Amino acid sequence: MTTEVSAAEEFVPPSAPDFWQPLVGDGAFALTRSMVVMVLVTIGLAVVMMLVTRRLAVVPGRGQFRLEGMYGLVRNSIGRDIIGSAHFKPYIPLLFTLFTLILVNNLMGIIPPIQFPTMSRIGFPLALALGVYVVYLVAGVRRRGIGGFLKNLVPSGLPLFVVPVVFVLELVTFLITRPVTLTLRLFGNMFAGHILLLLFALGGEFLLLHGDGLLKLVSIPAFLMFFLFSAFEILIAFLQAYVFILLASIYIAEVYADDH
């Protein structure tokens, strides 16, 4: 992250290319830093989850208690309350996977040895959004058939000449806007948050190393802001994970809502 600044006498603000960090190879299938983080997080999550759930007691221990708190949030506050108690059970694995994966990946943007938010590379949020997209499309078509699914896009009781316009708008919303916003929100938040952190860290470093006289002192507030925003990023990490599954479950819930 800091390689480009050390050489330059002029301050170079952090920008999009800072997030391109291939480790092996170059090009479309290069092994990048975010891939490594993603795979490590996935393996770590899998191992931890399997270990914690191997022996579940009715009276929980410490690890199980935390896991249950998270699981209860996903299962009850989001899954059951939004999708509805009749249909939420099959979607719990999806929601729980999304929540844990996004939360831990986002936290990786702050945890020191890694400090790279996986989700600031748009490929990963897109992969997750595609998963949600496929699930809610399949669920919708399965429930009503393709005809019913398309018919259900337009609320009943509209004047006839508005129907095509609404249909196209809804179809675009359904097929394009939703996955795109889902992707862009997570990506944008992590990207912007990390760029802000980079700005404070690199700016502070530049001021400290290359500033003239008193300007060196300005690096202190810059580093303070870096810590402040790191703490703020924890909140954002949690909020984005929560919001992602909140929206996913709202999209799924719409499949089961009988009147549009």
Next chain:
Amino acid sequence: MEGNLAIIGYGLSAIGPGIGIGLIFAAYVAGVARQPEVRGVLQTIAILGFVLCEQLAIFGIALAFVFSG
């Protein structure tokens, strides 16, 4: 004066969501103050509103990077 016009575009796109998020949380705080027992329901709705508002700003920052490239 150096910089990028796209960033000004992002600044403009952040005005609307800023006002909107302010309004949403003002309403949320007022609602919880009036009826503390509906906090859970209001929280979900407030976060949903916040997210839908924020999405405009996120579009702004994404497009800013697209056009600055």
Next chain:
Amino acid sequence: MAIDNAVGVLAAEGGEGGFWEDTYPVIPHPGELIVGIISFAALYFLYKKYVVPRLETMLAERQRTIEGGIERAEAMQAEAKAALEQYRAQLAEARNEAAQIRDQARAEGQQILEELRTQAQEESARIVARGEEQIAASRQQVINELRGQIGALAVDLAGRVVGESLADDARRNGTVDRFLDQLDGMVGAGGRGGATAASEGTR
């Protein structure tokens, strides 16, 4: 612009760059997309197959335990209530019994008192009666004694006075009896006091 220049300079310096460094950040990198999908799918299937079912089983079990606990608590409460009722009934019964015993005891005491009283009255009556009897007997005895002595004395006296032996029992008895009868007759006419005086006088 500055950023463009910087990127260009960096690309030149680093010697890497290329399309994926310079492109827009909103264009997904295919390798990353594939890795993302694979990771997501793998974790999803793991959760679906192991983690969530285990958690659900545990939650269901906990629900059952809690419900069982509630049922047990309810049963215990009912039991306690029944015990309380029973205890109360017993207490009421005991109180009743105590009252009964008290009443009975009171009645018995009354009866005993009554019995004692009648007994005492009887006793006293008997004592009085016996006393009277004794008095009467003593009186009779005294009278008989006196009658004998008076007779003997009177005969003695009369014998001395008259000089006539009155040894003849038959005559003596007849005389004395006659005399006494006369005395009695006098008493009957002149009152008791006179008789007493007469008897004292005769002595």
